Amino acid sequence: MRTPYDNQSYYYDLDWRRYIFDGETDYAWVSDHRVLAAVRGILSVSELSETDKAVYDELEKFLIGFDYGASDYEKAKRVYEEITGRAVYHEGKCVQADDEVHSILIAGTGKCVGFARTYKLFANAVGLKCGFREDGAHMWNGVYVNSEAITIDASTVGASADFYLWRMRAVCPYCGHENTFGNREAGRPCGNCGIQIQNPKYN
Ligand SMILES: [Zn+2]
Numbered sequence: 001m002r003t004p005y006d007n008q009s010y011y012y013d014l015d016w017r018r019y020i021f022d023g024e025t026d027y028a029w030v031s032d033h034r035v036l037a038a039v040r041g042i043l044s045v046s047e048l049s050e051t052d053k054a055v056y057d058e059l060e061k062f063l064i065g066f067d068y069g070a071s072d073y074e075k076a077k078r079v080y081e082e083i084t085g086r087a088v089y090h091e092g093k094c095v096q097a098d099d100e101v102h103s104i105l106i107a108g109t110g111k112c113v114g115f116a117r118t119y120k121l122f123a124n125a126v127g128l129k130c131g132f133r134e135d136g137a138h139m140w141n142g143v144y145v146n147s148e149a150i151t152i153d154a155s156t157v158g159a160s161a162d163f164y165l166w167r168m169r170a171v172c173p174y175c176g177h178e179n180t181f182g183n184r185e186a187g188r189p190c191g192n193c194g195i196q197i198q199n200p201k202y203n
Pocket residue numbers: 172173174175176177190191192193194195
């Protein structure tokens with residue numbers, strides 16, 4: 001199956017031994033570059049490992065009938081709902097498989113690294129730019145919606161796509177500048193004049 005992104009530029013980094021589709025977000029310590037390369041038609045599916053092939057098959061199923069013309073927001077939401085709908089966080093002792101996309105898609109469980117890798121892979125496959133975020137103990141994603149990196153964490157129990165992706169716009173009453181709030185921000189200085197304004201959601 002071909003996608004609208006098959007002809008997007010990429011290169012093979014000989015030091016990292018990886019296909020790099022986006023120089024800004026692909027140089028992370030985990031990567032599923034071979035699966036994405038197969039999706040884009042760069043690698044033959046027969047060159048994939050057994051586990052990568054299983055991931056590839058699941059991703060291809062997800063892509064059947066996918067609306068590539070949807071907005072970034074809708075795509076980011078669709079990917080989130082696919083992953084959270086098929087996997088639950090593994091509460092037990094960490095095992096190697098928890099960090100793998102294969103576990104999320106096939107076993108239906110894993111830990112944050114597995115969820116974040118799956119989110120990036122699926123987001124990239126539908127044409128979204130997406131990176132990893134981490135603080136040493138936890139990993140999540142920054143997905144680009146209309147060129148803005150938005151925090152999203154598919155491993156959080158009981159959250160929703162809208163919780164992460166939803167943005168409230170508020171016009172500054174003093175200078176008229178349009179400010180954008182994240183879902184969890186109560187207030188912040190106006191990006192233009194600096195006066196403190198509140199997120200309308202909380203007022
Ligand atoms: Zn202002």
